[in-house]
Amino acid sequence: MIVLDKVTKRFGPKILFENVSLQFDPGKRYGLAGANGAGKSTLVKMLAGEEDTDAGSISMPGTMRLGVLRQNHFAYDEQRILDVVLMGNEALWAAMAEKERLLAGDMTDAIGMRLGELEVTIAEENGYTAESEAAELLTGLGLGEERQLEPMRTLAPGYKLRVLLAQVLFGKPDVLLLDEPTNHLDLESIHWLEDFLLGYRGTLVVVSHDRHFLDAISTHVADVDYRTITIYTGNYSQFVASKYENRQRAEQQSQAAKKKMGELQSFVDRFGAHASKSKQAQSRVKQIEKLADVLETSGPKRSSLVRPFIRFEFDKPSGRDVLRMEGVNKSFGDHHVLVDATLHLNRGDRVAVIGPNGVGKSTLLKVLVGACEKLAGISRDDLLKPDSGELRWGHDVVVDYFAQDHHEALGERSKGQTAFEWLYSFDRKAPQEAIRSILGRLLFSGEAALKPVEALSGGECARLLLAKILLVKPNVIVLDEPTNHLDIESIEGLVLGLEQFAGTVVFVSHDRHFVARLATRVVELSPGKLSAYGGTYDEYLERAGHDFTRR
DSSP: OOEEEEEEEETTTEEEEEEEEEETTTOOOEEEOOOTSSSSSHHHHHTSSOOOOOOEEEETTOOOOOEEEOTTTTTTTTTTTTHHHHHTSHHHHHHHHHHHHTTOOOHHHHHHHEEEEHHHHHHHTTTTTTTHHHHHHHTTTTTOTTTTSSSSSGOOHHHHHHHHHHHHHTTOOOOEESSTTTTTTHHHHHHHHHHHHOOOEEOEEEEOOOOHHHHHHOOEEEEEEEEEEEESSHHHHHHHHHHHHHHHHHHHHHHHHHHHHHHHHHHHHTTTGGGGHHHHHHHHHHHHHHHHHHHHHHSOOOOOOOOOOOOOOOOSSSOOOEEEEEEEEETTTEEEEEEEEEEEEEOOEEEEEETTTTTSSSHHHHHHTTTTBSSSSSSGGGOOOOEEEEEOOTTTHHHHESSSSHHHHOOOOGGBHHHHHHHHTOOOTTHHHHHHHHHHHHOOOOGGSHHHHHHOHHHHHHHHHHHHHHOOOOSEEEEESSTTOHHHHHHHHHHHHHOOOOSEEEOOOOOHHHHHHHSEEEEEEEEEEEEEESOOOOHHHHHHHHOOOOO
16 A cells, blocks of 8 residues: 655646645556646656655555666666566566676585575575566567567667566566556557556556556546546546536536525625614625635636647648559668558548557658658658659648657757747748647647747647647648657547548557547558558457457
């Protein structure tokens, strides 16, 4: 059990938590919900002992083993991948390392006795099956046996994250703290992680912007909102329904109380000066005071959750035939990413591009966008040309592209600029009020619009890139992992905007809620092969014969 007792935490002048008391119980899986900047990651750091409280305390039994997902992808670059996982059990790894060191030297009676003690520790920590267990974890996360003895530096950042996740899980912690564990994981790895966590018997606290993931694994939701934390029973969807019902009920009670206060105040105003009515007036004044107290304690709570208002428009629709790709090939050295790839897009399609990490989804998008003549403020330096084959965009097509790498998308022009200046640079003829309006809809109100681009958080960068799409009004939108760094409210705002968009959308995402809501077609990439499916994501799963269960 983890107990928070009257915890207060500030970040500069901002109060994240104030006088918060609650507990995280064994066997329960808590999803942390809240807007970007509400304090979710700070709370995880406080639970891990990496951040101090400003007031109050956080306590847990001293015998509890704590597992924390680390984000330092370069800490173990020279270590074998399998060894990095074994390090998750600190006692076992220390015993194994000392044993190896002692065996490399001269043997004495003292060393022999010490080796015996180490063998006991290794046995107690299941050291003789440790490598097979670690290998199984890595295989489940998409790293086969052929890679497990290589050094960490050979892995791409997304796969390094998987190894660090396996390291945490291998330690068999009593408390598991995960901050955005699904970032950079493909859909099948996320499913594997869900299955693992569903069988986890300790206390789980997880931050994630993946609504489907939270629905699948959460037994409770800890809502971090406006200086407090409220625990709800159930998964994320149940939490949303409960919070909405509570707010509706509070608003109805507030309106009823305000109406009653108005009636009482009217009586006091009319008769308060008359001696015969003064006692009744005083009684009504007391009732007004009681109702005011009720409003203070049980009225609608202030909230830091804000949903951006996203509505994509275009000046002129494209033709019916949006794209024809025939026999396209793209390789990097001996690595063949696209092989004789063929794809046809029609106006109004919303196409989800899926496949395992590293298979070439981003490459496909960059090849598609690079073949378009009418690009909305995109540098062609970041795009790709096919090695062979034919790519033809249709009549009146105007494309904008949301890159997975935000620094790449923001470009050199962002240096030294504010958010307002960066956006205004794409349309100098636009009225400044229109630029301000778009920024406000994407939650850059007031002084936030004057924030330097270099100082923007990941979520703010993503929203600024979406603001550019609103400004330039393409009729084809290509999105590479747009939900990374966005909070759930912003993701929902983006989903609503894309659902109402009358143009064509091509996107890569590992967020299944996002994919399931939007996709009208699915393109699956596997090594050397592109397969296109008509219909929704759920229909694709059934027709493609995938063996993992949709939750």
